[in-house]
Amino acid sequence: MKRVIEHPVLGRLEDAKEVKISVDGKEMTAREGEMIAAALFANGKNVFRYTNKRHEPRGVYCGIGRCTDCVMIVNGVPNVRTCVTPVEAGMVIETQQGIGHWGEEGSGDRGGEDGTH
Amino acid sequence: MKGQYDVIIIGSGIIGLSSGYYLSRSGKKVLVLDRSEFGSGSSGACDDMILLQSKKAGVTLELAMESLELYRGLGDELGCDLGFKQMGGMILIENQRDLAVMQEFVEQQQACGLNVDIVGRSEMRRRQPNINDKFIASTYSADDGQVDPLMVMKGFIAAGKELGMEVSYQEGVIGIDRDGRGDWKVTTALGVTVRAENLVIAAGAWSGKIGELLDIDIPVQPKKGQLLITEKIPPVGETNLWTASYVVTKLKPELAEQEEPDPVKKELGLGFSFTRTVDGNYLIGSTREHVGFDKRATFEAVEALSNQVVDIIPLMKHVHIIRHIAGFRPEVKDGRIILGEWPGMEGLFVATGHEGDGIAMAPITGKLVDDYVCRRELPKKVAELNPQRVLV
Amino acid sequence: MKMDEKKEMKNDKDRLICRCEEITLGEIEQAIDEGCTTLNEVKRRTRAGMGLCQSRTCSKQIARIIAQKTGKPLSEIMPVTSRPPARPVKIDVFRTGESNEESN
Numbered sequence: 001m002k003r004v005i006e007h008p009v010l011g012r013l014e015d016a017k018e019v020k021i022s023v024d025g026k027e028m029t030a031r032e033g034e035m036i037a038a039a040l041f042a043n044g045k046n047v048f049r050y051t052n053k054r055h056e057p058r059g060v061y062c063g064i065g066r067c068t069d070c071v072m073i074v075n076g077v078p079n080v081r082t083c084v085t086p087v088e089a090g091m092v093i094e095t096q097q098g099i100g101h102w103g104e105e106g107s108g109d110r111g112g113e114d115g116t117h
Numbered sequence: 118m119k120g121q122y123d124v125i126i127i128g129s130g131i132i133g134l135s136s137g138y139y140l141s142r143s144g145k146k147v148l149v150l151d152r153s154e155f156g157s158g159s160s161g162a163c164d165d166m167i168l169l170q171s172k173k174a175g176v177t178l179e180l181a182m183e184s185l186e187l188y189r190g191l192g193d194e195l196g197c198d199l200g201f202k203q204m205g206g207m208i209l210i211e212n213q214r215d216l217a218v219m220q221e222f223v224e225q226q227q228a229c230g231l232n233v234d235i236v237g238r239s240e241m242r243r244r245q246p247n248i249n250d251k252f253i254a255s256t257y258s259a260d261d262g263q264v265d266p267l268m269v270m271k272g273f274i275a276a277g278k279e280l281g282m283e284v285s286y287q288e289g290v291i292g293i294d295r296d297g298r299g300d301w302k303v304t305t306a307l308g309v310t311v312r313a314e315n316l317v318i319a320a321g322a323w324s325g326k327i328g329e330l331l332d333i334d335i336p337v338q339p340k341k342g343q344l345l346i347t348e349k350i351p352p353v354g355e356t357n358l359w360t361a362s363y364v365v366t367k368l369k370p371e372l373a374e375q376e377e378p379d380p381v382k383k384e385l386g387l388g389f390s391f392t393r394t395v396d397g398n399y400l401i402g403s404t405r406e407h408v409g410f411d412k413r414a415t416f417e418a419v420e421a422l423s424n425q426v427v428d429i430i431p432l433m434k435h436v437h438i439i440r441h442i443a444g445f446r447p448e449v450k451d452g453r454i455i456l457g458e459w460p461g462m463e464g465l466f467v468a469t470g471h472e473g474d475g476i477a478m479a480p481i482t483g484k485l486v487d488d489y490v491c492r493r494e495l496p497k498k499v500a501e502l503n504p505q506r507v508l509v
Numbered sequence: 510m511k512m513d514e515k516k517e518m519k520n521d522k523d524r525l526i527c528r529c530e531e532i533t534l535g536e537i538e539q540a541i542d543e544g545c546t547t548l549n550e551v552k553r554r555t556r557a558g559m560g561l562c563q564s565r566t567c568s569k570q571i572a573r574i575i576a577q578k579t580g581k582p583l584s585e586i587m588p589v590t591s592r593p594p595a596r597p598v599k600i601d602v603f604r605t606g607e608s609n610e611e612s613n
Binding site for chain 3: 154155157271284286345348401414419420423424426427433434436437440441442
Binding site for chain 3: 079
């Protein structure tokens with residue numbers, strides 16, 4: 001998937017600064033200020049998570065921050081709606097498996113749980 | 118005769134449905150009436166606890182322990198999953214005064230046969246590594262458990278219906294009389310008349326309103342509780358959690374009132390409860406408010422509950438709330454349920470006033486209602502729950 | 510399973526209605542068969558609508574399913590009880606006073 005550079009109604013995409021983000025451990029390039037979902041599409045990634053019960057892939061559904069299909073783990077916090085969350089330089093983004101796990105920002109020692117981190 | 122039953126139960130919450138199931142199991146023809154939808158009352162707006170540790174030693178704790186035992190086998194008996202788990206529970210203790218109160222409390226519970234202990238800092242932190250450093254000790258009971266109240270009600274309905282029970286929603290009761298034969302004659306909001314030899318009032322916080330139809334005073338008041346529901350997250354620590362002040366405010370409200378300097382917290386009757394549902398959402402509670410039947414989720418409460426949970430478990434600040442609910446505990450002044458036949462009204466039984474223990478006590482209450490209605494001999498200890506004591 | 514792969518739906522009843530809690534058409538119809546006539550009741554019996562989006566995506570579909578199965582006019586099917594927050598909100602947002610900057 002690529003970006004729309006020339007839109008019939010919205011016109012030409014303005015220049016923007018490049019930022020680097022990490023997605024499942026791989027570095028990707030994004031445009032400053034764009035939504036995480038847009039950056040992922042532009043980089044060819046359209047599966048954002050796997051569901052809790054049936055482990056089925058999900059990506060963008062509503063695209064307006066309402067349905068929560070597009071959620072991923074962002075900087076250690078699960079259930080972040082990527083279609084309405086802008087990228088930041090150095091952001092760490094992970095495909096969310098089920099209810100996700102907690103990384104650096106979200107926790108100290110989580111002791112006694114299922115050890116998903 | 119059509120419209121003729123052995124028992125009509127008013128209220129289709131967990132208590133009414135439990136009673137209906139056990140009575141159907143005894144061969145009674147039962148109709149359960151409810152003025153609203155499935156789960157619309159307190160049974161659908163509560164947490165999921167079978168918490169033994171908060172019960173006073175005596176008949177309440179003993180019955181709660183028996184109820185837990187019933188829950189153990191209930192899934193198999195009803196033929197369905199009830200979301201029953203025993204994650205254990207810990208009551209966190211912050212200061213020496215609370216420690217002294219809890220030590221006394223725990224001793225009384227141990228004497229009753231409850232498997233509970235006070236544990237020191239290091240064991241407490243081993244089981245709960247994420248809590249604030251300020252806690253000096255806690256209780257620990259492996260027995261504290263939980264169920265999913267909606268699944269339990271669903272199970273009672275399905276099993277009860279197989280035994281002939283009828284449940285009618287959106288059909289409240291607007292009139293109760295005796296008919297010529299001495300049966301109870303109940304008029305419903307749909308204009309239908311149904312009759313039964315026995316009537317059971319299990320209308321929770323609304324039992325007083327049913328009592329008015331009979332000119333009796335069933336002294337149950339709504340005690341509002343607000344809860345925050347989080348997104349599903351992995352378990353935080355090993356057990357469900359409360360703080361000693363939760364138990365203290367429940368058992369010795371005078372103590373709590375003196376101590377609470379913050380007027381907002383005092384008005385909200387703030388206490389801490391932190392429990393994980395079988396699906397993985399956390400229920401963060403709670404308040405104890407006397408505001409009649411005002412069911413609104415208030416901003417004061419979400420602020421206070423958020424402050425409280427982050428103070429006790431700092432990492433919770435990153436977790437999302439997905440819903441903020443409120444429900445009404447049916448409160449009786451002396452803190453015990455009202456269970457038994459109403460004095461002077463043969464065939465009228467009351468089973469209500471469970472306050473925050475309705476889910477825990479549902480199986481044993483249903484069983485006792487069944488015993489009462491079927492005129493079986495009852496254990497002596499339940500006499501102190503009899504309606505006689507609340508007569509004006 | 511990749512997004513490009515087509516998954517065979519065994520039958521229409523396996524179609525997901527509540528995407529968040531992964532509740533199928535079959536499960537919802539069963540709840541209605543068992544007596545549910547309102548959105549709140551279907552939600553309480555199946556968990557449809559209890560997920561992250563709090564029934565925003567599925568409730569209109571479930572209302573239509575109830576209308577189709579029971580004959581109840583769509584206009585008489587009340588929405589699910591509305592409760593805050595309007596979107597998932599971090600607990601931190603509701604806090605007042607000093608924020609806890611420590612990593613624990």
